[in-house]
Amino acid sequence: MAARAMSDGRARLARVRTLVLKEWRQMIRDPASIAIGVVLPVILILLFGYGLSLDVKNVPLAVLDQDGSSLASGLIGDLRLSPYFKPYSVTSLHSAERLLAAARVEGILTVPPNFAREARTGTAAVQLIVSGADANTARIMEAYVSGAVAGWAAREAPALAGPVGVQSRLWFNAANDSRYFLVPGLIVLVMTLIGAFLTAMVVAREWERGTFEALFVTPVRAEEILLGKTIPYFALGMVGLALCVLSGRFLFHVPLRGSLLVLLAVSMLYVLVALAIGLLISSAVKNQLVASQLTLIVTFMPATMLSGLLFDLRSMPAAIRAITYVLPARYYVTLLQTIFLAGDIWTVIVPNALALLAMLALFALALRAVTRKRLA
Amino acid sequence: MNGEPGAVLECREVHKSFGPRAPALAGVSLAVPAGRLSALIGPDGAGKTTLMRLACGLLRAERGTLRVLGFDPAVAALRIQERVSYMPQKFGLYEDLTVRENLDLYADLHGVSADARAQRYPQLLHMTDLARFERRLAGRLSGGMKQKLGLACTLVGSPQLLLLDEPTVGVDPLSRRELWQIVSHLVREQGLTVLLSTAYLDEAERADRVIVLQAGRVLAEDVPLGIIRLAAGRTFKLTPAAPENARRLQARLLASSAVIDAVPDAGAVRCVCAQADGPPAAGLTAVAPRFEDGFMVLLRRSHAPEALTDIVLSNPPAPSSGAVIEVRDLVKRFGAFTAVDRVSFSVSQGEIFGLLGPNGAGKTTTFRMLCGLLAPSGGVLRVGGVDVARAGDAARGQLGYVAQKFSLYGPLNVRENLEFFASAYGLRGARRRERIDWAMRQFDLTRTAGAAADLPGGFKQRLAMAAALLHEPRILFLDEPTSGADALARRAFWRRISALADQGVTVVVTTHFMPEAEYCDHIVIMDSGRVLAQGTPAQVRSLAPRQGELEPTMEDAFIAVVERSRAAEAAAAGAG
Numbered sequence: 003m004a005a006r007a008m009s010d011g012r013a014r015l016a017r018v019r020t021l022v023l024k025e026w027r028q029m030i031r032d033p034a035s036i037a038i039g040v041v042l043p044v045i046l047i048l049l050f051g052y053g054l055s056l057d058v059k060n061v062p063l064a065v066l067d068q069d070g071s072s073l074a075s076g077l078i079g080d081l082r083l084s085p086y087f088k089p090y091s092v093t094s095l096h097s098a099e100r101l102l103a104a105a106r107v108e109g110i111l112t113v114p115p116n117f118a119r120e121a122r123t124g125t126a127a128v129q130l131i132v133s134g135a136d137a138n139t140a141r142i143m144e145a146y147v148s149g150a151v152a153g154w155a156a157r158e159a160p161a162l163a164g165p166v167g168v169q170s171r172l173w174f175n176a177a178n179d180s181r182y183f184l185v186p187g188l189i190v191l192v193m194t195l196i197g198a199f200l201t202a203m204v205v206a207r208e209w210e211r212g213t214f215e216a217l218f219v220t221p222v223r224a225e226e227i228l229l230g231k232t233i234p235y236f237a238l239g240m241v242g243l244a245l246c247v248l249s250g251r252f253l254f255h256v257p258l259r260g261s262l263l264v265l266l267a268v269s270m271l272y273v274l275v276a277l278a279i280g281l282l283i284s285s286a287v288k289n290q291l292v293a294s295q296l297t298l299i300v301t302f303m304p305a306t307m308l309s310g311l312l313f314d315l316r317s318m319p320a321a322i323r324a325i326t327y328v329l330p331a332r333y334y335v336t337l338l339q340t341i342f343l344a345g346d347i348w349t350v351i352v353p354n355a356l357a358l359l360a361m362l363a364l365f366a367l368a369l370r371a372v373t374r375k376r377l378a
Numbered sequence: 379m380n381g382e383p384g385a386v387l388e389c390r391e392v393h394k395s396f397g398p399r400a401p402a403l404a405g406v407s408l409a410v411p412a413g414r415l416s417a418l419i420g421p422d423g424a425g426k427t428t429l430m431r432l433a434c435g436l437l438r439a440e441r442g443t444l445r446v447l448g449f450d451p452a453v454a455a456l457r458i459q460e461r462v463s464y465m466p467q468k469f470g471l472y473e474d475l476t477v478r479e480n481l482d483l484y485a486d487l488h489g490v491s492a493d494a495r496a497q498r499y500p501q502l503l504h505m506t507d508l509a510r511f512e513r514r515l516a517g518r519l520s521g522g523m524k525q526k527l528g529l530a531c532t533l534v535g536s537p538q539l540l541l542l543d544e545p546t547v548g549v550d551p552l553s554r555r556e557l558w559q560i561v562s563h564l565v566r567e568q569g570l571t572v573l574l575s576t577a578y579l580d581e582a583e584r585a586d587r588v589i590v591l592q593a594g595r596v597l598a599e600d601v602p603l604g605i606i607r608l609a610a611g612r613t614f615k616l617t618p619a620a621p622e623n624a625r626r627l628q629a630r631l632l633a634s635s636a637v638i639d640a641v642p643d644a645g646a647v648r649c650v651c652a653q654a655d656g657p658p659a660a661g662l663t664a665v666a667p668r669f670e671d672g673f674m675v676l677l678r679r680s681h682a683p684e685a686l687t688d689i690v691l692s693n694p695p696a697p698s699s700g701a702v703i704e705v706r707d708l709v710k711r712f713g714a715f716t717a718v719d720r721v722s723f724s725v726s727q728g729e730i731f732g733l734l735g736p737n738g739a740g741k742t743t744t745f746r747m748l749c750g751l752l753a754p755s756g757g758v759l760r761v762g763g764v765d766v767a768r769a770g771d772a773a774r775g776q777l778g779y780v781a782q783k784f785s786l787y788g789p790l791n792v793r794e795n796l797e798f799f800a801s802a803y804g805l806r807g808a809r810r811r812e813r814i815d816w817a818m819r820q821f822d823l824t825r826t827a828g829a830a831a832d833l834p835g836g837f838k839q840r841l842a843m844a845a846a847l848l849h850e851p852r853i854l855f856l857d858e859p860t861s862g863a864d865a866l867a868r869r870a871f872w873r874r875i876s877a878l879a880d881q882g883v884t885v886v887v888t889t890h891f892m893p894e895a896e897y898c899d900h901i902v903i904m905d906s907g908r909v910l911a912q913g914t915p916a917q918v919r920s921l922a923p924r925q926g927e928l929e930p931t932m933e934d935a936f937i938a939v940v941e942r943s944r945a946a947e948a949a950a951a952g953a954g
Contacts, residue, residue, distance in 0.1 A: 013489050020486035024475065031474045031515075216470020216528075219434040220487040220535070221460040375455065377436045 017222050021230025028204070029234055038200050039238040040245070043192045047249045061143055062107040064098040065089040071118035073161070077128070078113070080154045086146045108133050109143055124164025131171050144170050185250035186338035187311045190331055191302070192242040193269065197276025198283070198301040199294065201235050205284035206293035218375040228373055232277050239273035260341035264351060268341070271358045272334040276301065278365035279330075285372050305331035310339075333357045385409040385445075386539050386571045387433055392442035394428055399832055402428040404594040405442070410539075410573050410587075415565040417585035418575040419673075421864030422835055424591040426575035427467065430543050433573075434464045447538055460488075463537035467544050469528030473517030477508055480516050480531055488535030495534075502530040505560055521737045522553025529557065533564070540564075542574040546581065548861075548890055550736030550905065551933045552940050558584050579670045579865065580893070580933075588669075590676060592864070597676050602669055609671035611654035612638075614662035617646040625730075625876045625897060629688070632873070639674040639869070642896040644929040645916050650674055674865060681866065688877035689820045695727070695852040695882040701760075702727050702853060702884045703748065708757035710743050710907075717743040719907040720757070725886060725900070727852075730879045732898035733888040734936070740907040741888040742782065745857050748886065749779050762852060778846035780856040784838050788831030792823050792841055795830050796848065803849035817844035821874075836867035843874065854878065856887045860894060872897045892932040903936055910939040 029035040065081065067074050081087050090107060092098045098110040112129040120126040130147050132140045148168045155166045208214045217227065247265070250256040258265070279301055287293045305311065308322065309331035315323060326332045333354040340350045387410035395401035403425045410416045418426050431437040433446050435455025444450060449457045464470075471480055481502070485495055503509040506526035511519065516527060525545055532540055542561070546554040562584065564570045574585070582588045583602045590597040590605070598605060618627040624642040631640040631649050640649040649662075650671045701724040710718040718740045725731040733741045746752040747759060750766045759766045762776045786795050796817055800810045818824050821844040826837055833841065839859060846854060856875075860868045875897070879885050887898070895901045895915050902912040911918050915932065922930035922938040930938075 016489065017487055020483060024472065024479070024483050027479060028472065028474050211473070212466045212468035213470050213472055215431075215436065215466035215468075216464065216484075216531070217487070218436055219459050219462065219464035219541075220484065221456065221489065222487050223456070375435070375459070376438070377431060 013221075014223065014226060018226050018229050018233075021222070021226060022233045025204075025230055025234040029238065035200060035204070035238070038195050039242055042195060043188070043242045043245045044249075046188050046191060047246065047253065059086055060088045061086060061109070061146075063087045063089050063143075064092045064101050064107040064110045066092050066095055066098050066110065066112045068115045069113045069117035073118040073121055073158070074113045076158065077151065077154050081111070081147075081150055084146075084150055086150075102131065102133055105133070108140075109147075111147065121162050121166060124162070126162075127167035127169050129169045129171070144168075185246060185254070185256045186335060186342055188250070189243060189246045189269065189338055190272075190305050190309060190311055190335055192246055193239055193273050193334070194276055194301050194305045194331060196235060196239045196242050197273045198280035199297045200238070201231060201277050201280030202284040202287075202293040202297040203290055204235075205231060205281060206288055206290040209284070209288035210290055215377065218377075222375075224373045224375050225370065227375075228281065228369065231281065232274075235277055235280075236270075236273055239276075240270075243269050243273075256342065258342055259345040260351075261346055264346055265338075265341050268334065268337045268351070268355055268358070271355060271362060272330060272337075275330045275358055275362045275365060278362060278369055281369055282365060282372065285369070301331070304329045305335075308332065309335040311335050330358055330361050384412050386412045386447060387573060388443075388445040389429070389432075390443045392429075392432065392444060393440045394425075394432060394437065395440065401594050403432075403439075406591075406594070406596055407442075408589050408596055408599055410571065410589075412571050413565070413569045414586040415562060415572045415574065415584075416587045416589060417582050418573060418589050418591060419577075419579065419582050420575075420591035421577055421867070423593070424864075425594040426591055427543055429591070430464065430541050430573070430575060433458075434462055434541060435459060461537065462539040462541060463532035463535055464541040465528045465532045465543060465545055467547065469524050469545075471516040471524060471528055471531065474515060476513050476515055477519070477527055478512045480527060481534055484531040485534040490534055490536075494536075498534060498536075502533055505563075506530045507556075520553075521549050522556070525549050525553060525557060526560070529560065538571065540570055540572045542572065544575050544577065546576055546578060548737040550739075550890075550940065551892060551936045553736070554578075554581070555937065578891075579673055580668075582673075583669045590673065592677065592680070597680060605672035605676065606667050606669055607672065608675040609650050609667035611664075612651045612675070613648065613665050613667045613671050614651065615643070615646050615648050615665045616662050625872075626880070629873060629876060632869075638678050639671065641670075641869070641893075643893075644896070644919060644931075652678075670865070677865065689874055691850070691878070691881045691883070692816060693850050695850075695884075697882060698727055700763075701725060702729075702762060703731075703886065704758065704760040705744075705748070706758040708744065708747060708759055709755045710740075710747060710752065711755045717907050718747070718754075721902075721904070721907075721909050722757075723900075723902050723909070723912055725884055727884050728879050728882045729899045730875060730885045730887065730897060732895050732901040733886065733904060734890070734892060734895055734901055734932075735888075735904035736890055738906075739904040741890075741904055742857055743907075744904070745855060745886075745888055749777055749855055750774050775849070776852045778849070778851035778854040780842045780846045780854070780859055782857045782861070784842035786830040786838060786842055786845070789829050791829055792826050792833075793818070795841060796823075796845055799845040800848050805849060813848045813850075817848055820844070835863055836870070839863060839867065839871060840874075843871075847878075851883070853884045853886065856885070858888055858890070860889060860891060868894075892936055895932045903939060905940055905943070908943075910943050911935070 063081070065078050067078060078089065081089050090101070092101070095112065101107045102110055109130060109132040114129065117126055117128070128151060130144065132143050147170070151166055151168050155162060247258070251258065280297060283296050283300065284293050287296055308326045308329055315326060315332070318326070337351060337354045340347050390407050392403050392406045393401060394403040406425065406429065418429065420426055428437065432439050432444060433451060435451035435458055438452055444452070446458045447461050451458055472483065475483065481499065490498070503512065506529065508523065508527055508530065511523065516524060519527060529542070529545065545557055558581065561572055561574065565572055565586070576582070582605070585602060587600070588602050588605060589599045616627065616631070618624050624645060624647050628640045628642055628647045631637045631647060636652050638650045638652050640647050648665065703725040705724065706722045708718055708721045709716065721744055733744060735741050743752065747754045748761060748766065753767060787798060790798065793814065796814045800814055805813055821840045823841060823844060826833060830838065830841060860871055863871065872894070875885055875887070895918070898915060900913065901915055901918055903910045903918060911921055919930055919932060919935045922934040924930060
């Protein structure tokens with residue numbers, strides 16, 4: 003019996019190793035796993051990186067010159083030379099508005115009548131109307147137009163009595179107040195998909211195909227099955243993390259102000275929480291379709307909508323803000339935004355990491371309680 | 379160790395139920411002796427799987443005691459799981475792992491040493507004939523090979539008890555026979571204890587002991603001969619005199635109270651009489667009883683015969699000459715895979731036409747094309763004189779279709795299901811009411827209440843058939859209608875089908891249950907998408923070599939044609 007007890011630990015290790023190997027083989031042979039673990043991060047990176055790019059270039063802009071002075075055409079000529087704009091001359095505000103509504107142009111720059119005269123008295127201003135549909139582009143356009151006008155005014159200074167103002171108005175999304183952080187957003191989405199969604203799917207698949215039934219009737223322990231599922235998907239999560247961080251750093255030059263080690267530590271914590279949620283869901287729902295729907299609703303959607311990733315937590319109604327406290331993604335988003343954009347601010351990192359740790363402990367206990375080698 | 383000496387698995391008064399339905403096991407007591415091959419026999423829903431799952435600790439009994447290798451699965455499941463091997467119904471294979479990787483996985487989990495592996499793998503691979511496919515993904519194996527790999531995986535850990543849950547269901551007869559040979563060999567040569575469940579009665583004769591399970595109760599526990607003897611002196615054969623055919627003769631015999639059971643068999647009718655006092659009528663010749671005969675005697679003791687009235691159609695289809703269904707060089711490809719390969723046959727009115735073959739033979743694909751649910755990749759397909767590919771809807775109006783697993787709406791009750799299907803077929807008002815009343819009356823559905831999902835299999839089958847006949851189709855398609863049905867439901871089903879055919883309805887039916895071919899007027903045997911044989915059951919049966927006095931069975935014929943076709947293929951490959 004003693005020899006048996008001694009070799010017991012080794013037998014357990016061997017079983018976990020074989021389960022991990024099996025899972026790994028299935029993972030690399032299953033197009034869906036690769037799609038979610040590797041292809042999806044890449045697509046999200048390209049989509050977020052280039053589709054919602056921070057760079058604004060060749061923005062179509064309708065230009066309405068109501069003044070017609072040489073001063074006004076000088077300003078418009080400057081914009082024409084800028085790499086950031088592609089001005090279209092229009093003859094009436096009405097046609098400019100039509101172009102804006104049809105999204106043919108992103109903004110309307112109006113040089114008002116009497117521009118040249120007012121410039122000499124120092125009260126001149128141009129009017130900018132920007133489409134707010136893409137808040138990010140809108141904000142950047144405002145800055146670029148202001149910059150271009152200021153640059154022009156500086157060069158024309160001898161002829162002007164003072165600076166030229168830009169009166170800007172945001173159309174279509176006037177109250178826009180969202181923040182947008184490329185890399186943190188990506189990491190949260192990818193970690194959530196790999197941790198919760200993929201895991202819930204592969205466990206449900208084992209139920210559906212009846213493979214768990216055969217696996218259960220072997221000396222394997224329930225916790226070994228859990229470990230066998232956790233380790234490979236944890237590793238895949240780390241691959242996704244690396245892809246996001248590297249592309250953020252080298253493709254889009256996003257700064258990482260905090261330390262890589264802290265980033266890694268909190269990401270590991272979050273992946274484990276997501277894994278635990280995925281495993282819990284699939285222990286209750288033994289069907290791939292329902293498991294995927296449920297995981298998306300319980301983890302992915304809130305991670306997108308309620309974590310502070312897309313919508314500012316402070317601008318949410320109090321009741322909804324209260325809900326966000328039970329979402330692990332909320333803490334992770336805060337952690338990521340802090341580590342990437344502010345640095346290792348311990349007063350933020352410690353409480354948020356502790357919240358994730360508490361959740362992990364809770365879910366792990368729940369998981370241990372519900373995991374049995376039983377069918378019903 | 380507790381329990382009776384020699385009993386590896388013992389149940390006493392075991393109860394298990396799931397939800398509000400009838401209990402899956404209602405007081406089951408049985409013992410599985412060591413070193414023997416025991417077969418657990420019963421239709422779907424008899425409780426076979428539940429019993430197996432209880433024995434390996436995957437489920438917990440509500441009442442009663444279980445002992446497996448001396449352990450109680452409720453408290454020492456792991457002890458049992460270390461010592462038994464279990465093959466669930468879907469074989470428990472990882473389809474995206476190779477044959478070798480599947481074996482390795484189970485060897486690792488059972489802690490099989492490298493030495494033991496080196497010794498056992500070659501044996502297992504040789505025995506299952508899988509050595510050639512070691513590197514192939516399990517998902518790419520045929521049904522029969524998967525079944526053998528599943529078996530090999532259960533054997534790597536040298537179990538003290540092997541539990542196989544319906545290992546032969548849906549697998550071709552050739553593979554079934556091979557599996558039985560392997561398992562019998564293991565029991566005889568290595569003294570392995572095996573409990574194998576099956577719904578095929580003909581398999582029971584090959585076991586050392588049988589446990590007959592019906593609706594959660596043990597009907598009998600005996601050696602196969604003990605069951606067969608129940609029908610001793612009561613089995614006879616009768617050849618129909620023209621113009622009566624075997625089916626009608628069978629119906630006539632079943633109507634008599636002196637007859638317990640009658641089935642068409644090799645052109646004649648076999649019957650089992652209620653009393654063992656000589657032939658009840660002239661023209662009957664005594665034949666040796668089979669397991670199924672004994673089983674029917676057993677069943678009749680606990681189940682009163684169902685009062686069956688033949689279905690009467692209110693508007694039988696008008697007689698027509700020529701082929702109702704015509705299929706020529708039908709091909710269906712899915713990518714590089716040819717599911718149906720140049721299949722040709724024709725069916726005339728009022729005929730029962732059977733498509734036979736194992737899972738994956740291409741029956742369901744052929745079927746779906748006939749019903750216009752799937753576009754063929756090539757060939758001609760005319761149903762009721764209409765080209766199905768061109769005029770799907772026109773052809774579909776004359777079709778009734780009973781899908782595999784019946785596709786009823788589970789939460790709806792009987793009448794609601796019928797109302798739905800009636801509306802789907804465009805029946806309205808008085809006509810709809812009239813047709814639903816007809817269906818409820820003819821299929822004896824008036825007394826059934828509750829959701830369709832909770833109905834027993836036989837009722838579901840009746841309801842599905844009733845729904846398919848609401849719009850009075852000329853042609854009825856049934857896909858695996860008797861899969862998993864018990865012997866009684868099976869007989870009732872064929873009786874209804876015969877009545878429909880007699881009134882001019884053309885019936886096309888698929889089955890992987892070979893003896894059912896005897897009910898058909900014409901059959902086609904398919905394997906790997908091709909037609910291997912076709913003709914009347916007698917013609918097809920004659921393709922099998924005669925062995926002495928015994929008439930070859932449909933299963934023998936199937937095995938003969940498959941072996942012949944594979945040999946021809948191998949020869950062609952060798953020549954090329």
